[in-house]
Amino acid sequence: MTIENRSEYGSHDNALEELERRNQKLAKINAALMQRVERSMDYQANAYSMFQTAIGLETQVRARTEELKAALNRLERANSQLTLARDGAERANRFKTRFFTAVGHDLLQPLHAARLSLSALGEIHGEQQHKRLIGQVDHALSTIEELLRTILDLSKLDSGAIKPSFQPVGVPDLFRSVLVDIEPIARDKGLLLTMRAREMAVTSDPLMLRRILQNLLANAVQYTERGRVLLACRKRGAHLRIDVWDTGPGIAPSEQTKIFEEFHRGAAGQRSHAGGFGIGLAIISRMAETLGHRIELCSEPGRGTRFSVYVPISEELPANRSVSRDRQSAATRAYGLTSLKVMVVDNDAGVREAMRALLDRWGCDARLFQGLEGVNGMLASDPAFRPDIILADFHLDNGEQGLDAVARVREAFGTPIQAVVITADHSVEVAEAVAATGSEILRKPVKPAELRALITHLVG
Incomplete structure (x- = not known):
């Protein structure tokens, strides 16, 4: 082979190699392009799949949103109905409170008159059968009175109408004032009623705290057939624990969690012949809750019961500590009131007549008036009649008050004549208004012996 042929073959080989390299390069480019195309197709497929998923999720979200809107609408309607029901319940509760207060006042008026008339009748000397019937009627009136007071207390506590007036309360005077009411009942049952008081004061509402202790003592005496009842106290840190102990039948553990519920009398209450509606302890519990x-x-069981009330100790001493002690001693006296000049102001004709009969039996010289007009007429026509004491109802007709009559008489004679305001209103506002005039207050229905003791104390 010549040199020219070799050169020609060498060029041909080089061309083949070049073509081979180009072919491989094109193959790589083609492979790369195919990969890009495949990736592009996969991306489009994924994008389409995501698009479909998004459409599905949007549909679900829309459906859930509609369900949520429907639920919110139902909830809004339910809230509106609950609001209406709550407003209706509050209106009914307010109406119930006003109703019981008004009805209670109206019912206590004839009870007050009946008690006064019955007392006057009882002082007339007569046969033993006559006295026994009077005693039965008096017991029935007392039962009705207690039930009415209980209903009114429950109504006021439920509505929040009772607002405590916290002040220092002397423990010895408080204990004596409670025992003076319970002692005759305990004595009739042959029970020993004692107290152990400490010379200190507590912070509470004196009327509500007295009512709590009075109810606890009354329950203890009612359910204790033999033994003793003790009113005592112990210091426990910043509180004074006031205890009412008895040697009664006790309370079973299964009943102790229910004893403060309304209308639950327990086994001892069912065995007792003293009656009752099982709401005394419920009132005690609610009063204590109101006071904190x-x-x-x-x-x-079989050994007795101890009820305890924890009351904050007061660093201050109560004002007029000796007044309540004097009044309690006066409450046990019953002197004659012959020739005592008494002015009675009451808008209820039945009460006026009953009061006239009672005061006549006591030998008093009484003048009775319906309202302020009659008082002014008497002052103008008979100024020589200067009353020793005024007995006035708080609520009179035409928006007048008994305190108006008291102020008018005191102004006419220029002297602070003693006055007792008699009312069925147990509100703190009324008590404060009466106290501000220096007058005494009695709650209807008034016990004649209590009225006579108070009159004797004030004018004696």
Whole structure:
């Protein structure tokens, strides 16, 4: 082979190699392009799949949103109905409170008159059968009175109408004032009623705290057939624990959690012949809750019961500590009131007639008036009649008050004549208004012996 042929073959080989390299390069480019095309197609497929997924999720979100809107609408309607029901319940509760207050006042008026008339009748000397019937009627009136007071207390506590007036309360005077009411009942049952008081004061509402202790003592005396009832106190840190102990039948553990519920009398209450509606302890519990005082019960069947009230200790001493003690001693006296000049102001004709009969039996010289007009007429026509004491109803007709009559008489004679305001209104506002005039207050229906003792104390 010549040199020219070799050169020609060498060029041909080089061309083939070049073509081979180009072919491989094109193959790589083609492979790369195919990969890009495949990736592009996969991306489009994924994008389409995501698009479909998004459409599905949007549909679900729309459906859930509609369900949520429907639920919110139902909830809004339910809230509106609950609001209407709550407003209706509040209106009914306010109406119930006003109703019981008004009806209670109207019912206490004839009870007040009946008690006064019955007392006057009882002082007339007669046969033993006559006295026994009077006693039965008096017991029935007392039962009705207690039930009405209980209904009114429950109504006021439920509505929040009772607002406590916190002040220092002397423990010895408080204990004596409670025992003076319970002592005759305990004595009739042959029970020993004692107290152990400490010379200190507590912070509470004196009327509500007295009512709590009075109810606890009354329950203890009612359910204790033999033994003793003790009113005592112990210091426990910043509180004074006031205890009412008895040697009664005790309360079973299964009943102790229910004893403060309304209308629950328990086994001892069902065995007792004293009656009752099982709401006394419920009132005690609610009063203690209103005052923020804790109630504690400790009892063992067959051995007795201890009810305790935890009351904050006061660093201040109560004002006029000796007044209540004097009044309690006066409450046990019953002197004659012959020739005592008494002015009675009451808008109820039945009460005026009953009061006239009672005061006549006591030998008093009484003048009775319906309202301020009659008082002014008497002052103008008979100025020589200067009353020793005024007995006035708080609520009179035409928006007048008994305090108006008291102020008018005192102004006419220029002297602070003693006055007793008699009312069925147990509100703090009324008590404060009466106290501001230096007058005394009695709640209807008034017990004649209590009225006579108070008159004797004031004018004696």
